[in-house]
Amino acid sequence: MVKNVIKLLIILIISMLIGNMAYGMYKEYKIGDGPNSNSTEIANHFNLKSNDTNTTDDNTIIIEKILEEYQGYKVSARLEIPKIGLETYILDSEDEAAMWLCPTIYYGPEPNEVGNYCIAAHNYDKENMFNHIIELEKGDRIFLSDNKNGKGTYEIYDIYKVKPTDTEVLSQETNGEIELTLITCSDYSSKRIIVKARKIL
Numbered sequence: 001m002v003k004n005v006i007k008l009l010i011i012l013i014i015s016m017l018i019g020n021m022a023y024g025m026y027k028e029y030k031i032g033d034g035p036n037s038n039s040t041e042i043a044n045h046f047n048l049k050s051n052d053t054n055t056t057d058d059n060t061i062i063i064e065k066i067l068e069e070y071q072g073y074k075v076s077a078r079l080e081i082p083k084i085g086l087e088t089y090i091l092d093s094e095d096e097a098a099m100w101l102c103p104t105i106y107y108g109p110e111p112n113e114v115g116n117y118c119i120a121a122h123n124y125d126k127e128n129m130f131n132h133i134i135e136l137e138k139g140d141r142i143f144l145s146d147n148k149n150g151k152g153t154y155e156i157y158d159i160y161k162v163k164p165t166d167t168e169v170l171s172q173e174t175n176g177e178i179e180l181t182l183i184t185c186s187d188y189s190s191k192r193i194i195v196k197a198r199k200i201l
Contacts, residue, residue, distance in 0.1 A: 066145055073098050077111035079119065080143040084135055088128035090119055102128055106183060107170045112149035112199065115172045116179045123184040123193075130184035133195055142197050144180060153201035154180050161191045169194045 066078045067089060076092040090105055091098045098104050103121030111117050121130040138156050145151040162169060169181055169192075178199035186193045 065147055068147065071101055073101070076105045077117075077144050077146040079103065080145075081133075081136070081140070082143075083140050084132040086128065086130075086132065103130065103182075108172065108181075110148065111144055111146040112152040112178060114174065114176055114178055116170065116174055116181055117144070118170055118181040118183060120183045123186075130182060130193075133182055133184060133193060134186075136195055142180060142182075152178065152199045154197035155200050156195060156197045158194075158196040160194055161186055162194055164189075164192055166192075169196075 067075050069075060070089050070091065073095070074092040075089045077090045078088070079090055080087050089102045090111070091102045093104055095104075099120070099122060103119050105118070106120035107116075107118040109115035109117060123129060123131045123133070125131050136156055136159060138158065140156045142154040142156065143151060144154060169183065180197045180199070182193075182195040182197075184193050185191075
């Protein structure tokens with residue numbers, strides 16, 4: 001009797017693990033290779049958005065102070081993605097040890113400034129990493145806060161995969177716009193998942 005219960009538990013656990021892996025593979029499979037939106041579609045989409053900024057009636061920028069240092073590393077910004085329950089710091093470091101703690105800035109300008117602020121992170125199962133960004137979709141919101149420019153609201157306009165050698169995702173040609181790029185590994189590190197967003201507030 002006990003052996004049968006143990007066997008049943010083992011079967012249930014294995015089934016749950018297989019189901020979880022299959023769901024993750026399905027979500028990644030749905031993300032296509034290369035950008036999905038052309039520049040005209042993107043421009044038209046964001047031209048319909050408000051040009052409001054994080055200001056009060058007297059045009060004072062609202063700045064919510066964030067931590068300046070985390071476990072010995074300088075903090076560049078704080079990233080929040082409500083849809084996937086992600087709240088984390090972005091460390092201003094290229095040190096591999098820093099990437100095991102938090103996402104890190106990979107390339108680009110200061111946060112919330114003109115250009116393409118690129119963030120890289122591992123996707124292993126840790127609450128402040130990018131393991132759930134495969135659940136994001138176009139139109140989802142991302143919030144980026146820093147101590148100089150305050151809190152910016154971004155909207156995702158594209159999600160796709162590229163090869164590790166494809167550096168086009170790091171381009172700083174944003175036509176004067178403020179953009180954000182999230183980068184993590186996929187397909188056993190043979191590809192990268194890219195999430196592109198643009199500041200709308």
